[in-house]
Amino acid sequence: MRHQLNFACEGATLAASLDEAAGSTGLLIVSGGNEIRSGAHRGMAMLAARIAGAGYPVFRFDRRGIGDSEGANGGFESSGPDIAAAIAAFRNAGPHVSRIFAFGNCDAASALLLHQPLALDGLIVANPWTYDGDAEEAEEPALPPASAIRARYLARLKDPRSLLRLFKGEVDLRKLFRGLSALKQAPQRRAPDSLADRLDATIAELSCPVTILLATGDRTAQAFIESCGPSLDYIDKNPGTVRVERLASMSHSFAGDDGEWLAERILAALAAQASAIA
Structure with a gap:
């Protein structure tokens, strides 16, 4: 059963939704960008129903200045008090x-990492935002990171159909050369105290279970892989409290059939925690 409620955060009244379930392990969903708690095309509302149907209560909320919540919208970097208040409200309501x-996508994933420590038992973060500035305002580069372009062209060179299209003149050569020119660019060094640098440092220090979900064809995920590649390589070789799972998809929000993959990964993380406690 789903019902609506309000809770306080630094003098403002915030709106929330709770999908009830009997389980003692719950999921807090943090919305990315300036999305309201239902998500794009009600994606987060449908995800909440799916998770609650499996026995895990789900709490969603609008941060200050968004949707039905009062206050000023300060962006994801100032959302720490909102998340902390939502956690307390979740415990009070259930x-x-x-x-x-907690689960978050894009800059909601970055918010959950940046505002540690939070009173949470684990994190599930998808396609973390690494560009400096809010996801709604900052501009992504015109091209994906060079490593993503390199991987894409290597895959095409191994594909007979792509080679046939090239020989038949069906490939836009201007676009091809534009992409190849990006391979010559030296990787940009992270600026000290950049968002990517802070995220990388946070991931290295986390002690709670963390699952990082990446849609490898998504430009935001590609930028995260480019920026935090050494950390991800270490995690892959030394699995521990942090796990990385990848989906060959271009969907930033795990739309369509990708939504089932997302739900399954979230449920697996929740079930692993429940079984570890048991």
């Missing part, structure tokens, strides 16, 4: 919930 995982 007193049987003893463990809370």
Whole structure:
């Protein structure tokens, strides 16, 4: 059963939705960008229903200045108090919930990482935002990172159909050369105290279970892979509290059939926590 509620955050009243379930492990969904708690095309509302249907209560909320919530919208970098207040409200609304995982996509994923420590038992972060500035305002580069372009062209060179299209003159050569020119660019060094640098440092220090979900064809995920590649390589070789799972998709929000993959990964993380406690 779903019902609406309000809670306080630094003098403002915030709106929230709770999908009830009997489980003692719950999921807090943090919305990315300036999206309201239902998400784009009600994606987060449908995800909440799916997770609650599997027995895990789900809490969603509008941060200050968004949707039905009061206050000024300060962006994801100032959302720490909103997330902390939402965690407390979740525990108050569901007193049987003893463990809370949080999920966020894009700059909501970055917010969950940046504002640690939070009173959470685990994180599930998808396609973390690494460009400095809010996701709604900052401009992404015209081209994906060079490593993503390189991987794409290597895959095409191994594909007979792509080679046939090239020989038949069906490939836009201007676009091809534009992409190849990007391979000559030296990787940009992260500026000290950049968002990517802070995220990388946070990931290295996390002690709670963390699952990082990446849609490898998404430009935001590609930028995260480019910026935090050494950390991801270490995680892949030394699996521990942090796990990385990849989906060959261009969908930033895991739309369509990708939504089932997302739900399954979230449920797997929640079930692993529940079984570890048991």
